[in-house]
Structures are given as structure tokens and as C-alpha cells.
Amino acid sequence: MTYASSNLKKRVLILNSYHKGYTYSDRSMEGIESVLKTEVQNIILYIEYMDTKRIFTKEYFQQLYGIYKLKYSNQKIDLIICSDNYAFEFLLKYHNDLFVHTPIVFCGIEVFDGNFLSPTDAERITGVIEKCDTEKTIDIALKLHPKSRHIVVISDSSSSGMIFAQELKQKIIPKFRGLTRFSFWNNLTMEELLKKVEKLSDGSIILLWGFVKDKSGTIFNPKESTILITEASGVPVYCNYEGHLNYGVVGGMLMNPFFDGKAAAEIALRVLHGEKIKSIPVQRGANRYMFNYEQLKRWGIKLSDLPENSIVINQPYSFFKEHKKLTFGVALFIIFQTLIIIVLVVNRLRRRQAEEALLDSEERYHGIFDSATDSFVIFDLNGFIVEANPQACEMYGYSYDNLIGLSSKDIIHSDYCYFFEQFKRDVLSEGKFYAESVDVRKDGAAFNVEVKGAGFNYKGDLCLLAVIRDITERKKAEAAIYESKIKLQVLYDSSSDAIMLLDKKGFFDCNKAALRLFGCTTKEEFCSRHPADFSPQAQPDGIDSMTYASNNIIFALKEGSARFEHLHRRLDNGTDFPAQVLLDKMVLNGKEVLQARVFDITERRKVEKELEEYQMHLEKLVNARTRELEAANKELEAFSYSVSHDLRAPLRSMDGFSQLILKKYADKLDAQGKDYLARIKNASLHMAQLIEDMLQLARVTRKEIKRERIDLSRLAQDLIVEFQQTDQERRVEVNIQPRVIAVGDKELLRVVLQNLLENAWKFSKNNPAAYIEFGTKQVKEEKQYFVCDNGVGFDVKYRDKLFGVFQRLHSESEFPGTGVGLATVERIIRKHGGCVWAESELGKGAVFYFTLAKF
The missing domain is CATH 3.30.450.20 (PAS domain)
Structure with a gap:
């Protein structure tokens, strides 16, 4: 049985994504109500506004879910009309819990793919897609302004704004490549945006999607933001939405939420009349070319240049239109006079019928x-x-x-x-x-x-x-309200927080916790006291207590709330105690009052004092430890100096005398003797290199970081050139990402790149098609730098040993080295607040990643 043949009215919920007063929501509602008002005797309407232009966090949607569950758990909703993306996405997530089996008709949805719906949802969901035709708007703008070569796209960071920008970049901009260039302005405060708009030169066009919330979080209604932008602009402004047109916009191929809402309501009536929703395909909204005559005139655009069947608002009236009110007034007067005659005739007939009906009173009474x-x-x-x-x-x-x-x-x-x-x-x-x-x-x-x-x-x-x-x-309902009041009173009286109610005259109510806190026995005693009676004459900073409290009360009444700390006094023993006071304005019986909540923070102050003393103690310990470290560093510097001079001298002697023996006594040595001397020489050189690497590791540990902006790409390029000059026979394909900028110590980061690139150069020497790459990649909000090669790689189960001192995964004879380089890299990266790690597979090369802290 359909609702038309049933005595029961059908309940229809309209769920709006935004707030009442937001132009899109209002126009969409006008379209919906223009259809549903014809069935008002058969429908009960429930209208909700989600207000997602102002707030759209995950916690907020969970709270909305709880509110709607409370409101509609005992209501059977027969159909839901939802407007725009947030409402539709909310229903997709929660409707099986809130409104199980309830059909949904949507409008104002930019993107809809029925393939992503479950079979059950596909049988319950249809509607009208809001598809902006930005390509036609850009095309007509360029035709009407043929000298323009720059289009500035203004949008905000809402979901619809991001979808619009993404679709524009991927699908539309490529079609205009070579004709114009595009700029996107979407992460600015309104003040920053207007300054940039004012500086736009001739040859530019603004394409306004919408600007509801700026970077600082300030909310603007569409009318307000459009007027600000068009008044600041010295170039034409085009848009995709009919709601902007009358506020300084030239026009375009515009979406009209009124017609989309009307189409959705017509589908809803078909469903309520019994038509299966799965038999009603998703429709596309009807866009129209619309223009503002005042802006056409401003930019010298002729009506004949507009597309056929364009709608033009604010056109000057013809003679007939100038006197339309008078013409219609005369016509209405004639119609009114005619209606009066008809009414008089009808009334005369009715009176005659009534007089006849008086003869039969029983029929008259039953009619009433x-x-x-x-x-x-x-x-x-x-x-x-x-x-x-x-x-x-x-x-x-x-x-x-x-x-x-x-x-x-x-x-x-x-x-x-x-x-x-x-x-x-x-x-x-x-x-x-x-x-x-x-x-x-x-x-x-x-x-x-x-x-x-x-x-x-x-x-x-x-x-x-x-x-x-x-x-x-x-x-x-009255019983439920009474019960609710009783529960609230019980919560108020039993709360452990001291709660008081006051108006301009003073306190007029309090709970038991307030009596205990301030040392009173009855409410009458408490309310008879002036607020100044519960404080010493002056606060610890010397400010008069009454003046301080009065100023905060005035502030709370004006702004809605106030938070401050105040020194209070108990009446029974006169002791003072510090307290945190929260004042909130509320309306009680039609009168503005303040609710005061007071918390004794004596214990908190005590803990804060103890923490402060402990912090001072820690600072003393840190200073002492710092002095110890400074002394240790001086000793380490002295040791390093000793190592660099005292140990190197014997090694130079070993190397020098080995060379002299090989040179002067080569004819007296057999092959084994020459081999022994070569080994001594190589061992001394290896020891010298090991000492140098250890000294460098010590210097890295002690060095104070001097941060500056560094072009890592240039450093990497210089190092590769050095390797190529040293090993000119090697043929290595090198790919260095340009303009990799970092903030850090230039000297230390050069050491990092030298070690990583030198390892890549060394461990890829056996690959005739050697490849080395340096670059970055973005992982969420973190930039990761990397050096990769296609060399011998390593077994990942030994990756934890890579960054230890003297740790090697390959033999000295195959790949020479000291095992200190990666340990040095790890120390430098750690000093920069980052981390370093590696990924590899034997025979397939290795990738070394590192990050740097942001400054």
C-alpha cells in the first residue's frame, strides 16, 4: 500500500551537509520544498543541518551519529533526501545502523560510482549528480576574453573544493595546454588572498569555485567571500555556481542547486508512491549558461557574443518592464474586481444553500x-x-x-x-x-x-x-521533561564540583559541594553573602578582589565564558585557598545568568612548587654534568691530538723504510721477502686510514652543528665528479635529483653523502651496467633522502650490524675499507635529529635512507 492510499503520513528526513543560511543549502531546500509542499498533507518532514562547513572532524561525525541515534531510534523514517557529499558519506557509513532499509535519494554529489555500493545499498540509493561543467566555463571565458593567457583558480580545502581542484588538474587543464596557464590559490588567509587578487594584471581571469574557510580557520558565507574577491579584483571573475552570480561575477556554465533539489524531491515522491528505487537511474543535474548583465557591460561583452539560450540577470528593463508594476497592478485590480463579483455570487448561492440547510439541522450538525x-x-x-x-x-x-x-x-x-x-x-x-x-x-x-x-x-x-x-x-512528554529536570537537579546537588548560579545581583543558588568548599551550612546563608565575602580584600598580586571578580563576570556575560584563578576564603575558619574559576553564560527562565564552577587547586599549586624545585635541582645536575662533559671533551681532544701525531709517526717510518728496502735491496730479496715487505707497507697504510677514520668519527661526535640551507644535489654532483676523476675507466650511470634542499651542517652532511655515494661506487664496481641514484621521496609528512645502487647488496638479516664501528659484511680483499664510514653517517644523522636505515637484497643492490629534523 502506498502512502497515497494509507491513512498514515510518511516521515521524510532531509539531511543537509551544511548550515541554514549557507546559499547552497538554502537553494537546495527551496527546490526540495517546492515539490514536497504539494504533498504536505501526506508527509511529515524532519530537517537536519550537519554544519560541516564549520566543523568536519572524525569526533564531530561520531557525536552527530550519537545525536541522530538518540533522536530517531524510535522514529521510523520512510525516506531520506541528503544534500551534498558530507551528508551522503555520513549515511553510507551509518545508515545501516541509524536508518536500516530506508531508501536514500541524494543531490549535490560531485562524484558517484554505483560499482562501489554493496548490492543491498544499490537497491536503496539513487539521486541527482551535481556535475560542474568547468571546461565549458573556461572555454566561454577565453572566447569572451581572447587576450587572456592566465587563469587563477580560487578554492578552499573542503572535500568538494579538493575534488574540484584534482579533477581540474587531471582532466581539464591538459585540454587547454598551450592556450593558457593555470595557478591554484587555495591555502591562504582571506587577507593574503585579497592582496594577491589586487596584484593580478590584465590578461588574467579568476575562476572562483568557492572560499568558505581560509587558512586561519575563519568561516565566510559564499556571498561575503564572493563580494570581497570581486571587489578586490581588477580582472574578470567566472564561477561554476549560480549562487555567486549576483555578487560581481561575469558568469559561466553554472550549477543550480534549486533544480537539483527539485529533481531529487520528484524522485523521492516516485519512491513514496511505490516505485522501486532500483528502477530509477541516477540523473545528472541540469547546468545552464548564466551571466550578469552589469559585469558583461563592465568588460565590454556583447549579448550577441553569448551562447544561444543563455540566461542574463540584471538586464535593463524595456518600457513595458519599467511600468510592469503599474500594468500588473491594473490587471490585478480588474482580476480582483472580477473575483469580488464571483465571490459575491458564490456567497449569495451559499447563503441560499445555508438557508435551505437550516431546515434540516441534523445534516448541518453532521457537516460541521x-x-x-x-x-x-x-x-x-x-x-x-x-x-x-x-x-x-x-x-x-x-x-x-x-x-x-x-x-x-x-x-x-x-x-x-x-x-x-x-x-x-x-x-x-x-x-x-x-x-x-x-x-x-x-x-x-x-x-x-x-x-x-x-x-x-x-x-x-x-x-x-x-x-x-x-x-x-x-x-x-511532560512527564519525561519533569523526570529529566529531577535527574539534572540530582546531578547538580550530588556533583563533587562546587557549582553556583549568579546574576547581576549576586548568588541565587548553589550545590552541596559549594557549601562544603566555602564553609557554609545552608543555601540561604551562602546566597545572602556578597561574592566579595568569599575572598580576601586583595589578590596576591595586589589587585582588589572585588574589582578582579567583577571584571571577569562582565567579561563572561559579554563573551559567553571566562576562565581565571582567584584566591578565595572560607567563611567558617577564614583560611584562604587558591581556586580555578570557570564562568559560563546560560539562559534560565528567559534570563541571562552565570554558572560558576570553582575548583580548589591547593594540591595542584603544591605539586607545581615541588616540580619547580625539582626542575631547579635537575638544572644544577645538568650544569654539573655539562662541566664534566666539557672536561672529558678536552681530554678527548688531547688524546686525539696524541693519536694523530704520536701514532702516525711510526706508521710513516714503517711505510718509508719498507719502500727503501724494496728499492735498494730488491735484488737481494726473494719473492717471499718482497711479499712480506708489501704486506707491511699495506698494513701501515690501512692502519693510517683507520686512525684517520676514527679521528673523523671523534670529530663528528664533538662538532657543534651550524645549520644553514644546503643544496645536497650540488654536493652529490661534486662528489661524483671526484670519483670519476679518480677512477676514469669506470662507466657508471648516475641520476641526481635536482634542487634537493636541506637544513643542516654543510660539512657534516657532505661527509654523509661522501660515505654513502663512495659505498655505492665501490660495491657496484663488478656490475658493467652500474647505476647510482640520489633523491628524495615524500612519505606522509616526512621527507626521506636516499642513495641507491645496483651493486652486490647485502643480506638483510645483518642490517643491524651495518652502522656499528668496525662492522663489515664483505671481505677486505674484495671491497677494501675500515668499517667506520657508516658508523660516522649514523652519528651525523642522529646529531641532526634524524634516522638512517637500509634496504637490500643480495645481488640486487642496496638503498640507504636518511631523514633530517625540520627547522
């Missing part, structure tokens, strides 16, 4: 009763029912024949046996009656009623007319 929505019952003076309308029969559960003739005692609850006599007495003495009572249906069920009464002449006899309304639901 049948059209009434309340229950009408006529009693004679003895309390018997002599007439009733169909609503009364339905309410009491009797047929008309069975209800007529019953006594008032048959339908009035026994606890209210006096009711009819009171009813009759008041009507006969005062001419009217009003009271509440409890009546009984035929099945014995009791229900609350509201009764209004008056005297009535029925068939020549004086009777009593009772207009009776079932108020059971209202009574339940």
Missing part, C-alpha cells in the same frame, strides 16, 4: 462535526450522549449507534466521577469550561484528555458541547 479534527460530543443536561462526530467514535472505540445514548459515566474514568457535574456547572454559570481529565475507551484503556466546553442549542434543547482532545502523548 465531520470536518472537525477534534472529537465533538454533545451531552444533554442529564449526562447522556445525544450526538458525536466520527473522530469521537474512533477515539472511544465505539460505532456511532453504540456511542449515542451512553452516559458520561461510561466514558469518564471512575476516579473522575465528579467531572461531568463540574463541567455542567461551569458551562451553565460561566458559559464556558476547560479542564483535563482521564477517559476510558470501549476496551477499558484509560487515556488523558483535554476538554473544552460550551452551551449548545441542539434540536431546540439546551445541551452541552464538549470538544475533546487526546493528550496522552503530551502528558508522556
Whole structure:
């Protein structure tokens, strides 16, 4: 059975993504209501605004879910119309919990792919896609301004704004490559945006998507932001949305939320009439070329240059249009006079019919009763029912024949046996009656009623007319409200927080915790005191306590809340205690009052003092430790100096004498002797290199970082050139990402790149098609720098040993080295607040990553 053939009204929920007063939401609602108003007698509307232009966090959507679950858990919603992306995405996530099996009709959705819906959802969801035709707007803008070569796209960071920008970059801009260039302005404050708009030169065009929330979080309605932008602009402004057109915009191929909302409401009526939603395909919104005549005139654009069937607003009126009000006024006057004549004729006919109807009073009474929505019952003076309308029969559960003739005692609850006599007495003495009572249906069920009464002449006899309304639901609601008030009062009284209510005259209520905190015994004692009585004369900083408290009260009444600390005093023993005070403005019985919550922070102050003393103690310990470290560093420097001079001298002697022996006594040595001397020479050189690497590691550990902007790409390029000059026979393909900029110590970061690139050069020597790359990649909000090669690689199970001192994964004979380089890299990166790691596979090369802290 459809709702058209049912006595039950259908409940329709309209879920708006944004807030009332936001142009898009208002226009969409106008379109929806223009259709649904034709069925107002069959539909109960519920309208919700999610306000996601102002807030759209995950926690906020969870709170909305809780609110809607509370509001609609006992309501059966027959259909939902949702407007724009946030509402649609919210329903996709929660509708199986909140509105199970309820069909959904959407409008204002930029992107919709039915393939991503579950089979169940696909049978319950359809609607109207809002598809902006930006390509046609850009095309007509360039045709109307043929000298323009720069289009500035202005949007915000909302989901719809990001979808628009992404689609523009991927699908539309390539079609205009070579014709114009594009700039995107979307992460600015309004002040920054307007300054950039003012500086735009001739040959530019602004394409305005919408600017509702700027970088600082300030919210603007579409009218306000559009006016600010167009007034600051010295170049034409085009848009995709009809709501911007009348505020300084030239025009374009515009979306119209009114027509989209209207189309969605028409689909909703088809579903409510019984049509299966899966048989109704998703529709596309109808866009139109629309222009503002005032802006066309400003930019010298002729109406003949516009596309055919374009809509132009603000055009100058013709002679007829100039006098349209007068013309319509005359026409309306003539129509009005004609209607008056018709009404007079109709009234004359009706009066004649009424006069004839007076001859049969029974028909007249039934005509009145049948059209009434309340229950009408006529009693004679003895309390018997002599007439009733169909609503009364339905309410009491009797047929008309069975209800007529019953006594008032048959339908009035026994606890209210006096009711009819009171009813009759008041009507006969005062001419009217009003009271509440409890009546009984035929099945014995009791229900609350509201009764209004008056005297009535029925068939020549004086009777009593009772207009009776079932108020059971209202009574339940009143009981629920009363119960809620009791619960709130219990929470208020039992709260461990000291809570007080005050107005401009002073305190007028408090809870038990407030009495305990301030040393009072009764509310009367507390409320009789002036707020100044609960404070010493002055605060610790010398400010007068009354002045300080009054200033905060005035601030809270103006701004809605205030948070401050105040020194209070107990009345019973006069002791002072520090407290945190929270003031919040609220409306109570139509009057603005303040709720004050006071928290004793004596313990917190004590802990803060202890923490402060402990911090001073730690600072002393740190200073002492710093002095110890400075002394240790001086000793380490002395040791390093000793190593660099005392150990190198014997090694130079070993190397020098080995060379002399090989040179002067080569003919006296056999092959084995020469080999022994070569080994001694190589060992001394290796030891010298090891000492140099260890000294460098020590210098890295001690060196203070001097941060500056560094072009790592240039450093890497210089190092590769050095390797190529040293090893000219090597052929290595090198790819260095340009303009890799970092902030750090230039000398230390050069050491990092030298070690990593030198390892890549060394371990790829056996690959005839050697490849080395330096670059960056972005992982979420972190920039990662990397050096990769296609050399021998290493087994990842040994990766933890890579950055230890003297740790090697390859033999000295195959790949010479000291095992100190990567340890040095790790120390430098750690000093820069970053981390370093490696990935590899044997025989397939290695990748070394590192990060740097942001400054």
C-alpha cells in the first residue's frame, strides 16, 4: 500500500551537509520544498543541518551519529533526501545502523560510482549528480576574453573544493595546454588572498569555485567571500555556481542547486508512491549558461557574443518592464474586481444553500462535526450522549449507534466521577469550561484528555458541547521533561564540583559541594553573602578582589565564558585557598545568568612548587654534568691530538723504510721477502686510514652543528665528479635529483653523502651496467633522502650490524675499507635529529635512507 492510499503520513528526513543560511543549502531546500509542499498533507518532514562547513572532524561525525541515534531510534523514517557529499558519506557509513532499509535519494554529489555500493545499498540509493561543467566555463571565458593567457583558480580545502581542484588538474587543464596557464590559490588567509587578487594584471581571469574557510580557520558565507574577491579584483571573475552570480561575477556554465533539489524531491515522491528505487537511474543535474548583465557591460561583452539560450540577470528593463508594476497592478485590480463579483455570487448561492440547510439541522450538525479534527460530543443536561462526530467514535472505540445514548459515566474514568457535574456547572454559570481529565475507551484503556466546553442549542434543547482532545502523548512528554529536570537537579546537588548560579545581583543558588568548599551550612546563608565575602580584600598580586571578580563576570556575560584563578576564603575558619574559576553564560527562565564552577587547586599549586624545585635541582645536575662533559671533551681532544701525531709517526717510518728496502735491496730479496715487505707497507697504510677514520668519527661526535640551507644535489654532483676523476675507466650511470634542499651542517652532511655515494661506487664496481641514484621521496609528512645502487647488496638479516664501528659484511680483499664510514653517517644523522636505515637484497643492490629534523 502506498502512502497515497494509507491513512498514515510518511516521515521524510532531509539531511543537509551544511548550515541554514549557507546559499547552497538554502537553494537546495527551496527546490526540495517546492515539490514536497504539494504533498504536505501526506508527509511529515524532519530537517537536519550537519554544519560541516564549520566543523568536519572524525569526533564531530561520531557525536552527530550519537545525536541522530538518540533522536530517531524510535522514529521510523520512510525516506531520506541528503544534500551534498558530507551528508551522503555520513549515511553510507551509518545508515545501516541509524536508518536500516530506508531508501536514500541524494543531490549535490560531485562524484558517484554505483560499482562501489554493496548490492543491498544499490537497491536503496539513487539521486541527482551535481556535475560542474568547468571546461565549458573556461572555454566561454577565453572566447569572451581572447587576450587572456592566465587563469587563477580560487578554492578552499573542503572535500568538494579538493575534488574540484584534482579533477581540474587531471582532466581539464591538459585540454587547454598551450592556450593558457593555470595557478591554484587555495591555502591562504582571506587577507593574503585579497592582496594577491589586487596584484593580478590584465590578461588574467579568476575562476572562483568557492572560499568558505581560509587558512586561519575563519568561516565566510559564499556571498561575503564572493563580494570581497570581486571587489578586490581588477580582472574578470567566472564561477561554476549560480549562487555567486549576483555578487560581481561575469558568469559561466553554472550549477543550480534549486533544480537539483527539485529533481531529487520528484524522485523521492516516485519512491513514496511505490516505485522501486532500483528502477530509477541516477540523473545528472541540469547546468545552464548564466551571466550578469552589469559585469558583461563592465568588460565590454556583447549579448550577441553569448551562447544561444543563455540566461542574463540584471538586464535593463524595456518600457513595458519599467511600468510592469503599474500594468500588473491594473490587471490585478480588474482580476480582483472580477473575483469580488464571483465571490459575491458564490456567497449569495451559499447563503441560499445555508438557508435551505437550516431546515434540516441534523445534516448541518453532521457537516460541521465531520470536518472537525477534534472529537465533538454533545451531552444533554442529564449526562447522556445525544450526538458525536466520527473522530469521537474512533477515539472511544465505539460505532456511532453504540456511542449515542451512553452516559458520561461510561466514558469518564471512575476516579473522575465528579467531572461531568463540574463541567455542567461551569458551562451553565460561566458559559464556558476547560479542564483535563482521564477517559476510558470501549476496551477499558484509560487515556488523558483535554476538554473544552460550551452551551449548545441542539434540536431546540439546551445541551452541552464538549470538544475533546487526546493528550496522552503530551502528558508522556511532560512527564519525561519533569523526570529529566529531577535527574539534572540530582546531578547538580550530588556533583563533587562546587557549582553556583549568579546574576547581576549576586548568588541565587548553589550545590552541596559549594557549601562544603566555602564553609557554609545552608543555601540561604551562602546566597545572602556578597561574592566579595568569599575572598580576601586583595589578590596576591595586589589587585582588589572585588574589582578582579567583577571584571571577569562582565567579561563572561559579554563573551559567553571566562576562565581565571582567584584566591578565595572560607567563611567558617577564614583560611584562604587558591581556586580555578570557570564562568559560563546560560539562559534560565528567559534570563541571562552565570554558572560558576570553582575548583580548589591547593594540591595542584603544591605539586607545581615541588616540580619547580625539582626542575631547579635537575638544572644544577645538568650544569654539573655539562662541566664534566666539557672536561672529558678536552681530554678527548688531547688524546686525539696524541693519536694523530704520536701514532702516525711510526706508521710513516714503517711505510718509508719498507719502500727503501724494496728499492735498494730488491735484488737481494726473494719473492717471499718482497711479499712480506708489501704486506707491511699495506698494513701501515690501512692502519693510517683507520686512525684517520676514527679521528673523523671523534670529530663528528664533538662538532657543534651550524645549520644553514644546503643544496645536497650540488654536493652529490661534486662528489661524483671526484670519483670519476679518480677512477676514469669506470662507466657508471648516475641520476641526481635536482634542487634537493636541506637544513643542516654543510660539512657534516657532505661527509654523509661522501660515505654513502663512495659505498655505492665501490660495491657496484663488478656490475658493467652500474647505476647510482640520489633523491628524495615524500612519505606522509616526512621527507626521506636516499642513495641507491645496483651493486652486490647485502643480506638483510645483518642490517643491524651495518652502522656499528668496525662492522663489515664483505671481505677486505674484495671491497677494501675500515668499517667506520657508516658508523660516522649514523652519528651525523642522529646529531641532526634524524634516522638512517637500509634496504637490500643480495645481488640486487642496496638503498640507504636518511631523514633530517625540520627547522
